[in-house]
Amino acid sequence: MEENKGYWNPAIAGVVLGIALFISFMIAGQGMGASGAFARFTAQLTYLWDSSFASSSYVVGYLKNGNALSNWTVLEVFGIFLGGYISAAFANRIRGGIDKGEGYSTLKRLGWAFLGGIIIAVATRLARGCTSGQALDGAATFSIGAWIFMLAAFGSGFFFARFFKKQWKGVN
Amino acid sequence: MNIETALYPLYTTGVLSSGENLLYAILIGIMFGFILERSGFGRSTHIAPIFYFRNLAVSQMMISAIITCATLLTGAVYLGLLDFNQIFVPTTYVWPYVVGGLLFGLGMVMSGWCPGTAVVGFSTGRLDAAVFLAGVMVGMSVYFDSFDSIAAFANSGNSGRLTFQNILGVDIYTALVITVIIGFGLAIFMNVMKSIRDKKGEDI
Numbered sequence: 001m002e003e004n005k006g007y008w009n010p011a012i013a014g015v016v017l018g019i020a021l022f023i024s025f026m027i028a029g030q031g032m033g034a035s036g037a038f039a040r041f042t043a044q045l046t047y048l049w050d051s052s053f054a055s056s057s058y059v060v061g062y063l064k065n066g067n068a069l070s071n072w073t074v075l076e077v078f079g080i081f082l083g084g085y086i087s088a089a090f091a092n093r094i095r096g097g098i099d100k101g102e103g104y105s106t107l108k109r110l111g112w113a114f115l116g117g118i119i120i121a122v123a124t125r126l127a128r129g130c131t132s133g134q135a136l137d138g139a140a141t142f143s144i145g146a147w148i149f150m151l152a153a154f155g156s157g158f159f160f161a162r163f164f165k166k167q168w169k170g171v172n
Numbered sequence: 173m174n175i176e177t178a179l180y181p182l183y184t185t186g187v188l189s190s191g192e193n194l195l196y197a198i199l200i201g202i203m204f205g206f207i208l209e210r211s212g213f214g215r216s217t218h219i220a221p222i223f224y225f226r227n228l229a230v231s232q233m234m235i236s237a238i239i240t241c242a243t244l245l246t247g248a249v250y251l252g253l254l255d256f257n258q259i260f261v262p263t264t265y266v267w268p269y270v271v272g273g274l275l276f277g278l279g280m281v282m283s284g285w286c287p288g289t290a291v292v293g294f295s296t297g298r299l300d301a302a303v304f305l306a307g308v309m310v311g312m313s314v315y316f317d318s319f320d321s322i323a324a325f326a327n328s329g330n331s332g333r334l335t336f337q338n339i340l341g342v343d344i345y346t347a348l349v350i351t352v353i354i355g356f357g358l359a360i361f362m363n364v365m366k367s368i369r370d371k372k373g374e375d376i
Binding site: 012015017018022024027035057059070073075076077078079080081084086091093094095101114115116122123124125126127128130131136138143149150151152153154155156158160164168172 | 297
């Protein structure tokens with residue numbers, strides 16, 4: 001067994017998460033998501049910068065009313081932020097910092113985080129969602145696409161892991 | 173099951189107004205964020221080890237959540253409470269999903285984050301999460317700018333609402349059994365890979 005750190009057992013946490021996901025489907029008819037909110041947030045920021053952006057092909061649906069943020073997933077992601085903060089505050093786990101393997105360069109760690117974010121953003125647009133909105137929601141509703149996405153994502157992660165060993169050295 | 177009288181999902185059946193639904197969205201998000209943080213997913217160092225078969229928390233939690241939710245949804249359909257056709261199931265685009273998945277895995281082992289967990293990391297003070305999310309926003313604008321040139325690929329392989337029920341002509345109960353079998357199969361695979369790694373005694 002790994003060091004406990006006071007976290008919930010993953011199998012039991014999964015049951016709790018599954019119940020939360022079920023509640024989401026029963027109320028809203030959709031599951032929890034994350035990446036869509038960042039697509040809309042980015043679209044809104046770009047629109048405020050340059051309003052002609054509203055007619056560009058990908059975001060035209062987002063900016064129909066000139067406000068991409070009045071959307072279920074955007075508010076739900078705001079809730080994720082609050083929920084994460086509340087949980088960490090009660091567990092005394094709020095502290096600034098950067099997580100990485102022993103002795104790894106901070107600058108490189110942040111560089112990989114940034115580049116990884118860019119790649120993941122593109123990935124979520126192609127896959128119409130991420131680990132939550134696509135993988136969890138889709139698989140729980142018997143979608144085959146969700147399993148295609150998950151197998152590709154984890155297969156790719158296992159393959160590319162060899163190039164990032166130093167970044168995660170000693171982590172478990 | 174009696175679809176005509178199904179009361180759920182509350183929003184799509186008209187029980188909840190659009191405004192009420194958005195209010196519940198915040199509450200549902202709070203639940204989600206709380207659960208992720210409690211399970212350790214506000215730290216990239218709790219996520220990345222999955223790719224080295226060192227800590228199986230990510231796969232254990234995902235498989236457990238999928239099976240739990242799928243079972244509850246099936247139960248709600250059986251009891252006539254839920255109209256499954258009103259549930260949002262993402263449209264499957266086969267090749268974009270494969271390429272999107274491959275990119276996603278690379279981005280995840282590179283950054284240690286995915287979008288939802290990074291929101292939790294950000295809320296608890298992790299700077300690597302904040303930088304990751306800045307990258308996500310840059311990536312989104314890159315995608316918006318280049319969409320016209322990749323739209324044909326992004327919309328290829330459209331298979332509609334591709335579920336086990338549709339492709340195999342089975343009912344939702346069989347689909348649940350298939351999902352449980354896949355889930356347990358993957359859980360066993362991950363445990364075998366972990367025990368091989370443990371025997372070799374390799375650290376990351």
